[in-house]
Amino acid sequence: VPWEEDVSALLDRVPQEVASKIRLVTDVGEGMGLKVFLVGGFVRDLLLGRPNEDVDMVCEGDAVPLLERLSSMGLQVSIHRRYGTGTVRFPDGRKLDLATARREFYEYPVAQPKVQMDSLKHDLYRRDFSVNAMAVSLSPRWGMLVDYFGGRGDLNRGQLRVLHNLSFVEDPTRILRGVRLEGRLGFRMSQDTERLAASCVKGGMLSLLSGPKLRSELELIFRERNPIWAVDRLCGLGAWDAMFPGVPLSIDGLRALRKLDVFVRRLGRDLPPLGEESWLAFLGALLYFGNPWGGRSAMDRLSLSQKERGVLEAILNGLGTLETAIGGKGDIRWSSLCRALDGVNRVVLFAWAGITSRWRVRRRILLYLTRLCKVSPMLSGRDLIDLGVPKGPAVGAMLSRLRFARLDGEVDTLEDERAWVLKRLGDL
Ligand code: CTP
Incomplete structure (x- = not known):
């Protein structure tokens, strides 16, 4: 029997633009006799009072007819029939994921009869951490927290706990997800969970992850606040060395990472948009202080595109020339600074601002990024x-x-x- 708790008051606090969408899907689902739930990170953040616009819903009963109905109402809906899942895109750009509550096929042979009643529980059991494995029922009962696995208690304790011993083995990306969540929420893995993570790393499971998967998890880590904490933690779990054996973390690398993080915090609004590749500045800062073959093997491991490799290669190779060009002691004309920097990729410049040990160079790059690169004539x-x-x-x-x-x-x-x-x- 799950722990239940009325959290409808928290639902009342969800911003109207999000709440109205949840309401709509619930009403349509209810009309079709489905049980509808909120699940996953949205529920976690709801309980923590953290904004989250990524709505994940699950229904007991087939989600596909519900998705079709929403589509026939004029909404933009993409449906994956094979998985019984879909995404609804609303005119204001928000989206909502909807899935049929399901069991993992490998846990249950095909012959096993489908038991609708407990499919939510099984759906939640497939998830990574107890705090992500809670649901809030919307229909037929509105606003009841459903917690089978002690997620509520773990949330109160600030603890990440896997639901079973094979969780990391089944999906080693969860180690990286765990570290990212720890950093973001200020949580900590429970002792058992940490031990399981470390032994999964030790068993070489991270080497089974595909390049694109590893890359996307790493990218998410570098896009979070305080990536230095996460990198340090990965190191502590042995995960960094397992992923990038040729790139031992150095004090210099971590220091560069910290500087970049500070720049983003302090100058975030003044920096020009660094775009999709901004995370490469962080990765580049760490690779810079490793040995050259380590950097190259890391790029291979992450299956980076040619363009991304180009950005990293530039970070690793061009700083010396730039330091000579703009690091002189005397004043430098702003036009000369711009002549030297205009053609350089901004992600590369940003990375160099963190990496260089010469304060003049750092100050000049930041001056360029925050002010000079935006200067343009009034005349067209x-x-x-x-x-x-x-x-x-x-x-x-x-x-x-x-x-x-x-x-x-x-x-x-x-x-x-x-x-x-x-x-x-x-x-x-
Ligand atoms: N999930 C999982 N194992 C993974 C990836 C995801 O169990 N390797 C589960 C998690 O329980 C998560 C849900 O799937 O809550 C949805 O995944 P995602 O949207 O990536 O996670 P959120 O928690 O919603 O997002 P974030 O962690 O960025 O807040």
């Missing part, structure tokens, strides 16, 4: 043509020179810019 290309610059490459060239002039404080107002351009029409 169109304006230049109106002023008499001939159409074609001359426009780009003049814009670029005008930008340098602005960087060096030669122009300030729109009028300054116009005068500056008119004066140089003769150069063309």
